[in-house]
Amino acid sequence: MAAALPSLTLTHAASGSTLTVYPYGATITSWKAAGGREVLFTSSRAVFDGSRPIRGGIPLAFPQFAAQGPLPMHGFARTCTWAVAARGDGFVELALSDDAATRAVWPHAFALTYRADFDGAMLRTALVVDNTGGAPFPFEALQHTYVAGGAGAVAGDGSGPLAVAGLRGAAFFAKSAGAEGTQEAEEVRFGEETDRIYFAPAAGAVEVRGVAGGATVVVAREGRMGAAVGAAGEAVPLDVVVWNPGAARAAAIPDLGPEDWREFVCVEPGRVSKATAEFGVLHPGKRFTLTQVLEVRA
Numbered sequence: 001m002a003a004a005l006p007s008l009t010l011t012h013a014a015s016g017s018t019l020t021v022y023p024y025g026a027t028i029t030s031w032k033a034a035g036g037r038e039v040l041f042t043s044s045r046a047v048f049d050g051s052r053p054i055r056g057g058i059p060l061a062f063p064q065f066a067a068q069g070p071l072p073m074h075g076f077a078r079t080c081t082w083a084v085a086a087r088g089d090g091f092v093e094l095a096l097s098d099d100a101a102t103r104a105v106w107p108h109a110f111a112l113t114y115r116a117d118f119d120g121a122m123l124r125t126a127l128v129v130d131n132t133g134g135a136p137f138p139f140e141a142l143q144h145t146y147v148a149g150g151a152g153a154v155a156g157d158g159s160g161p162l163a164v165a166g167l168r169g170a171a172f173f174a175k176s177a178g179a180e181g182t183q184e185a186e187e188v189r190f191g192e193e194t195d196r197i198y199f200a201p202a203a204g205a206v207e208v209r210g211v212a213g214g215a216t217v218v219v220a221r222e223g224r225m226g227a228a229v230g231a232a233g234e235a236v237p238l239d240v241v242v243w244n245p246g247a248a249r250a251a252a253i254p255d256l257g258p259e260d261w262r263e264f265v266c267v268e269p270g271r272v273s274k275a276t277a278e279f280g281v282l283h284p285g286k287r288f289t290l291t292q293v294l295e296v297r298a
Contacts, residue, residue: 005048012090015120019092024050025078026094026114029057033296034120039217041148041264044257053078055255056146056264058292060114060127063106063139065272066175074144076102077112091117097132109133122295129288130229136283142241142270143292145219150212154262156247158191161210162265164242170201173273176249190265193246199275200237206267213298220293221269225279229287236279238290241268 007029009020020030029046031039042056053059053074064075072079080102082094093115098108113128129141153162167183174181175195187209188194205220221240227233243266245253250261269292271279282288 003049005050008084008087008092010087010092012119017118017120019116019118021092022054023082023084023094025053025059026082027054027057027059027078028116029054031118031123037296038148039294039296041146043255043260045255047255052255058125059144061140061142061144061270062112065140065142065270068140071105076105090119091115108137122293124293126289126291129282131282131284131286134284136281138281140272140280141290142268142272143290144266144268145292146264146266147208147217149210149263149265152262153210154190154244156191158189160190163187163189163209164206164265164267165209166203166206167198167201170198172196172198188242190244191246193249195243197273198240198242199273201240206240208265208267216297218295218297219267222291223271224289227287229285233287233289237276238269238271239273239276
């Protein structure tokens with residue numbers, strides 16, 4: 001049997017909030033907000049031995065999203081072991097840079113920094129990509145956030161309480177159907193598989209409604225790009241992926257429990273579509289920052 005992966009659990013002293021992160025993939029698997037509320041979902045069959053990515057929490061996609069290229073699904077960042085660069089009261093920072101293994105599959109020099117700051121009501125995660133080489137490189141990046149809805153939050157007929165609001169009027173590509181469309185309803189609801197890339201929605205945040213206990217989780221995002229390393233950069237648009245596998249798709253995912261699909265929705269900010277393609281090349285000495293803020297509202 002493979003050895004269990006090491007993890008870190010950090011605490012925010014003033015609120016009692018905790019956060020658990022695995023250096024393997026820099027994957028945050030738990031954020032317990034005020035009162036011990038778990039905001040993130042992790043699969044009941046998640047694997048924690050390094051043989052595959054961790055299913056749940058906030059996995060990172062870099063330098064490729066999904067199967068949109070020649071690399072393994074979602075790239076290699078979620079299956080590399082990151083260094084813990086700093087940790088303290090309410091924060092942790094991890095780092096990853098190119099090495100022989102990454103250059104063998106993606107021949108570019110880079111440095112990634114991933115920082116999480118949290119308290120009892122807010123979790124801010126920022127993925128910073130620096131081009132440390134002498135040539136530009138194309139890339140995609142995304143934070144694959146699993147928001148916990150609670151038992152029975154999703155129903156097979158779309159009648160469950162969990163819904164995502166704030167995307168009305170946004171164009172999307174429905175991956176499961178292979179077709180584009182426009183979000184007409186106020187809320188995205190879930191029954192059969194939902195797997196949509198929303199093209200750079202105008203609103204800077206979406207709401208996950210119907211979370212257990214009547215709470216709402218607000219997912220805000222910000223992208224910045226093009227500044228010299230060490231500077232903030234100019235604001236750029238970000239896409240939002242919304243995913244729930246539904247019963248049929250979930251049955252084909254070996255590291256997802258048979259009823260797990262009823263308990264979460266993924267809301268994933270990133271730069272992954274044709275709408276943000278013009279920002280998809282990072283030049284030497286430049287930086288891209290992908291920031292997500294989760295906020296719990298009663």
